[in-house]
Amino acid sequence: MAESTGLRERKKAATKAALSEATFRLALAKDGLDHVTAEEIAAEAGVSTRTFHNYFPSKEAALLYDFQQTTGQLLAGLRERARHQPIWDAFRDATIDMRFDEKYDIDAMRCREQLIHSSPSLIKEQSGQFMELFAEAIDIVATATGTSKDDLYPRLLLGAALVTMKTSTEHWLSDPGDRTLAEAITEAFAHFERGITQPPPAPAA
Amino acid sequence: MAESTGLRERKKAATKAALSEATFRLALAKDGLDHVTAEEIAAEAGVSTRTFHNYFPSKEAALLYDFQQTTGQLLAGLRERARHQPIWDAFRDATIDMRFDEKYDIDAMRCREQLIHSSPSLIKEQSGQFMELFAEAIDIVATATGTSKDDLYPRLLLGAALVTMKTSTEHWLSDPGDRTLAEAITEAFAHFERGITQPPPAPAA
């Protein structure tokens, strides 16, 4: 349907991807996104500065482009799974389904992580995108738990789920150990099944 | 001690507070912080634009000044309580100890909440401050739970605690019902004791 509709669509997608990649490349090269200007990014991608801002409102948004892409997929997956699974399991499995470990290069992800965590503006941008995700997912959670989106419970649940997504992925990335990403995610989500108050069941030497 | 050390200290504190209040007032008056300039804020507070930026890096930071103040108190309270209480209880009680309901005007807090949630830049700023709080609190949690700050468990716990703080306060503010803030906070924290997966124990008509 709305897939490979035409040359125009494909060109726009290509430009957007090129801009995002150029941003990443330059941020790595210049040791931090703060040392890169929108003008440089545009030049690297072969478009005008003005065009860069047609695609992205800020260089932070450009760097986090694929995070936002993933968000959409996660929502779709969650919506589907929530129809047949308990909501917590749906979150866990939808997160696993993203397959970050297969889709992206591990070292590149580590670099990206480091770039983000060393730049206040990027931390804010990413947090802001999580808040957007919260707003977009709250209806799903409310429906799945038979509550209202204004109730306390679905908001706590969703908040915990997002924290778990972010934390487990980051933690696995920083130290994969001998587990797969899916296992790390599963472990993290399991912490909330019996109450986060309880310390981890298996300390494991 | 470091209290009313001198005129200079008091003047600086007064100026900072005046700037923060001016920011709030103007944001309310002009229907959104986005429609207010740093220049206007400075004028309202009776200082130069340059001085405004000496105190705050951005107007968003100025509006959220007392949130950041509170953060410091919360950390101190948490640090103290963590020595005698289980960490989850320490978080709950330290949160309650802030006494937002007594310290601030409820309607003003509602207005502030609305300002924040209707401005992407403010959402980002606030989220960023929560991330800072995360970074500052992770050591306390790691120590209290006998884990390393790089472990998964303390990060999940802290994330859940911060989500609970934010969510419970916001929820109570939007609909106090017949409970006190302390009760609302207690209820929210209790959700994680037995596992957030479990739906609320008492649906309550």
Added chain:
DNA sequence: ATGAAATTTTGCAGATCACGCAAGTTTTGC
């Protein structure tokens, strides 16, 4: 193919932000 319509790219101008710097002003401490 070809030309008109729709869309995208681009340059330019403008408002704002955020910070370094140096001079002017106020507070401090003796």
Added chain:
DNA sequence: GCAAAACTTGCGTGATCTGCAAAATTTCAT
């Protein structure tokens, strides 16, 4: 009081982001 320290201010700079209209490109019907 008076010198030193700290704060305020104005100026200049580099960057962000947006609106607008002209130029270039793609699409679509013929």
